[in-house]
Amino acid sequence: MESVSKETLQRLPGYLRYLKEMNESGIKSISSTAIADRFGFSAVQVRKDLASVSAEGGKPKTGFSIEALIEDINEFLGYNNVQGAILVGVGKLGSALLGYKGFRNYGLEIVASFDAKKDINAVDPMGRAIYDMSKMEDLVRRLCINIGIITVPAKSAQEVCDLMIKAGIKAIWNFSPVNLSVPNGIAVKNEDMAASLALLSQQLADIIKGTH
Amino acid sequence: MESVSKETLQRLPGYLRYLKEMNESGIKSISSTAIADRFGFSAVQVRKDLASVSAEGGKPKTGFSIEALIEDINEFLGYNNVQGAILVGVGKLGSALLGYKGFRNYGLEIVASFDAKKDINAVDPMGRAIYDMSKMEDLVRRLCINIGIITVPAKSAQEVCDLMIKAGIKAIWNFSPVNLSVPNGIAVKNEDMAASLALLSQQLADIIKGTH
DNA sequence: TAGATTGTTAATCGATTAACAATC
DNA sequence: TAGATTGTTAATCGATTAACAATC
Numbered sequence: 001m002e003s004v005s006k007e008t009l010q011r012l013p014g015y016l017r018y019l020k021e022m023n024e025s026g027i028k029s030i031s032s033t034a035i036a037d038r039f040g041f042s043a044v045q046v047r048k049d050l051a052s053v054s055a056e057g058g059k060p061k062t063g064f065s066i067e068a069l070i071e072d073i074n075e076f077l078g079y080n081n082v083q084g085a086i087l088v089g090v091g092k093l094g095s096a097l098l099g100y101k102g103f104r105n106y107g108l109e110i111v112a113s114f115d116a117k118k119d120i121n122a123v124d125p126m127g128r129a130i131y132d133m134s135k136m137e138d139l140v141r142r143l144c145i146n147i148g149i150i151t152v153p154a155k156s157a158q159e160v161c162d163l164m165i166k167a168g169i170k171a172i173w174n175f176s177p178v179n180l181s182v183p184n185g186i187a188v189k190n191e192d193m194a195a196s197l198a199l200l201s202q203q204l205a206d207i208i209k210g211t212h
Numbered sequence: 213m214e215s216v217s218k219e220t221l222q223r224l225p226g227y228l229r230y231l232k233e234m235n236e237s238g239i240k241s242i243s244s245t246a247i248a249d250r251f252g253f254s255a256v257q258v259r260k261d262l263a264s265v266s267a268e269g270g271k272p273k274t275g276f277s278i279e280a281l282i283e284d285i286n287e288f289l290g291y292n293n294v295q296g297a298i299l300v301g302v303g304k305l306g307s308a309l310l311g312y313k314g315f316r317n318y319g320l321e322i323v324a325s326f327d328a329k330k331d332i333n334a335v336d337p338m339g340r341a342i343y344d345m346s347k348m349e350d351l352v353r354r355l356c357i358n359i360g361i362i363t364v365p366a367k368s369a370q371e372v373c374d375l376m377i378k379a380g381i382k383a384i385w386n387f388s389p390v391n392l393s394v395p396n397g398i399a400v401k402n403e404d405m406a407a408s409l410a411l412l413s414q415q416l417a418d419i420i421k422g423t424h
Numbered sequence: 425t426a427g428a429t430t431g432t433t434a435a436t437c438g439a440t441t442a443a444c445a446a447t448c
Numbered sequence: 449t450a451g452a453t454t455g456t457t458a459a460t461c462g463a464t465t466a467a468c469a470a471t472c
Contacts (some may be wrong), residue, residue, distance in 0.1 A: 012411060043429090045464065059430075072252035078417075179250070194225035194226075195226070196385070207399055257441080274447050
């Protein structure tokens with residue numbers, strides 16, 4: 001139950017989704033082999049991943065209890081205690097994120113959104129007010145928000161990032177196509193579409209090459 | 213100039229953005245150390261990454277020609293030949309992607325979009341028609357499209373995925389929170405928000421722990 | 425019991441980093 | 449020349465996989 005590699009950490013949400021599916025279809029237990037087959041991983045890898053989060057472990061011959069695993073992963077990933085976040089930049093992408101109800105299941109709640117456009121009557125997809133940027137610092141401090149989501153155009157992303165850090169934000173989830181500069185002690189996760197696409201394109205090239 | 217690790221591949225788009233910035237501010241050359249500092253990487257890593265794409269390499273004392281590197285990375289990542297893609301699911305997220313002009317710079321052009329809602333007059337953010345799903349297979353085959361982008365709700369994602377594969381799509385960029393099942397020979401890149409968030413949350417937890 | 429499955433230890437693989445000679 | 453910087457070889461580090469004893 002100690003620290004876990006980045007790779008393991010990124011595989012856990014996938015397992016969780018799959019286990020929930022299995023749970024809904026009424027199955028009680030599952031083997032590492034079955035999970036591995038579903039994802040194209042090796043069974044040993046799945047066992048190692050699960051070993052780092054599972055309290056009771058698996059049983060020879062039957063495998064892992066699905067319900068127990070779901071609870072263990074939920075707990076490990078912190079999905080049981082919801083964290084507040086703010087979002088800056090209520091364009092199409094920002095609205096899409098604001099309207100996405102699934103974040104609650106991932107332990108995240110976007111509690112307020114901000115935009116530079118000063119439309120006093122603007123509301124987000126949930127019908128809540130969209131605030132002016134000038135209100136951000138105060139709100140972040142009052143509610144002790146740690147997480148900021150950036151969905152502004154590239155040219156204002158660094159500025160928004162700096163404002164967030166000044167307001168006390170400690171973790172930034174950046175959907176803007178820029179490489180943000182941040183001081184030590186601030187976490188950044190760039191949702192880098194270009195990097196994803198590069199990976200996909202290379203896979204595609206390999207596949208096409210293989211068919212000739 | 214041969215094959216390159218996944219990690220290197222994902223760092224290249226970041227370098228490219230930074231080099232373009234530097235280029236616009238009129239600088240002619242840059243050292244691996246300067247790039248490394250900007251990203252928090254080691255200089256050796258940057259040199260190794262660049263060695264795998266740079267035709268002329270760097271020069272002792274001066275570093276790398278920014279213009280030459282930009283061209284090399286553009287070429288390596290295939291940004292000079294645009295690939296066509298289709299998108300299925302024109303909700304908020306789909307619209308955001310359709311309206312994003314930056315994909316052209318990444319060698320991607322979304323040539324058509326589809327949606328299950330049969331609004332005959334619907335148009336995408338560029339003013340182009342949104343087609344009914346029934347038109348997808350024919351269009352994909354006629355235009356020899358290899359890349360499909362999925363931005364539908366979770367419950368229809370697998371179905372859309374299957375239709376894409378049936379139509380001849382070879383690479384799927386999935387923004388829906390599901391683990392798609394695909395046969396061998398099909399590339400999938402899941403844009404897994406939950407996995408990203410897990411990484412960010414862990415970084416945040418480390419930071420908060422560190423401050424106590 | 426026999427067989428499926430787990431968990432762990434050791435081997436392998438791949439990526440990063442350290443060390444350093446070459447060069448402008 | 450001296451110093452900054454490159455590119456490469458060897459060492460280190462971390463993650464995956466192979467092998468296998470333990471167990472229900």
